[in-house]
Amino acid sequence: MSIQSNLNTIKATLPEHVTLVAVSKTKPVSDLMQAYEAGQRIFGENKIQEMTEKWEQMPKDIQWHMIGHVQSNKVKFMAPYVTLIHGVDSLKLLQEINKQALKNNRIIDCLLQIYIAEEESKFGLDEKELNELLTSVEFKELKNIRILGLMGMATFTEDQNQIKKEFTHLKSIFDSIQKLQFVDLKTISMGMSGDYQLAIECGSTIVRIGSSIFGGR
Numbered sequence: 001m002s003i004q005s006n007l008n009t010i011k012a013t014l015p016e017h018v019t020l021v022a023v024s025k026t027k028p029v030s031d032l033m034q035a036y037e038a039g040q041r042i043f044g045e046n047k048i049q050e051m052t053e054k055w056e057q058m059p060k061d062i063q064w065h066m067i068g069h070v071q072s073n074k075v076k077f078m079a080p081y082v083t084l085i086h087g088v089d090s091l092k093l094l095q096e097i098n099k100q101a102l103k104n105n106r107i108i109d110c111l112l113q114i115y116i117a118e119e120e121s122k123f124g125l126d127e128k129e130l131n132e133l134l135t136s137v138e139f140k141e142l143k144n145i146r147i148l149g150l151m152g153m154a155t156f157t158e159d160q161n162q163i164k165k166e167f168t169h170l171k172s173i174f175d176s177i178q179k180l181q182f183v184d185l186k187t188i189s190m191g192m193s194g195d196y197q198l199a200i201e202c203g204s205t206i207v208r209i210g211s212s213i214f215g216g217r
């Protein structure tokens with residue numbers, strides 16, 4: 001199957017309110033251009049250097065989403081152009097993003113990553129840490145970032161019930177933040193190639209799909 005037909009097949013299954021991020025990490029620009037020519041304009045990368053190299057080479061109407069774990073000292077490289085940073089998991093990182101956004105005279109949209117998996121290796125905040133962050137004085141001072149929503153990654157497992165439980169947990173945290181009105185959350189980024197349909201059933205509005213579009217890595 002070609003990249004174009006993979007993309008069209010997936011897009012045909014997505015409800016209108018769900019945004020597709022084509023996860024292009026490790027793939028060459030020629031593969032991304034095939035997706036671009038098929039109409040895709042949102043790409044997700046997990047390494048800042050690789051994303052920046054692709055941004056330099058590719059058309060400027062592309063929206064670049066950083067989906068990986070972000071190191072503070074590299075934020076400056078993507079601050080001029082990044083559209084959405086999915087994996088923000090600390091106040092310190094938000095402060096650095098705010099600082100670099102200010103330098104670039106822009107507001108950078110972010111998602112806060114929530115820890116929902118049963119794997120030690122995954123990053124993210126728990127509900128208590130999220131509440132603390134959103135109600136802190138330091139957070140309220142940040143004028144050059146905007147929190148658009150939450151992001152999560154389920155455990156890497158075949159167990160659909162487990163995954164569903166984790167996605168539902170993220171949705172319930174989202175709903176309780178909405179009720180408390182700390183910030184006006186608009187979106188939930190959850191779901192990858194193997195679990196995006198389940199994620200959408202559980203309330204996802206952004207899916208991050210790589211291998212089902214571009215093939216295995």
Ligand SMILES: *Cc1c(COP(=O)(O)O)cnc(C)c1O
Pocket residue numbers: 023025046067068153191192193194208209210211212
């Ligand atoms: C790689 C990656 C994806 C895409 O995974 P696929 O299984 O290839 O669809 C989604 N989200 C994050 C955070 C990733 O690192």
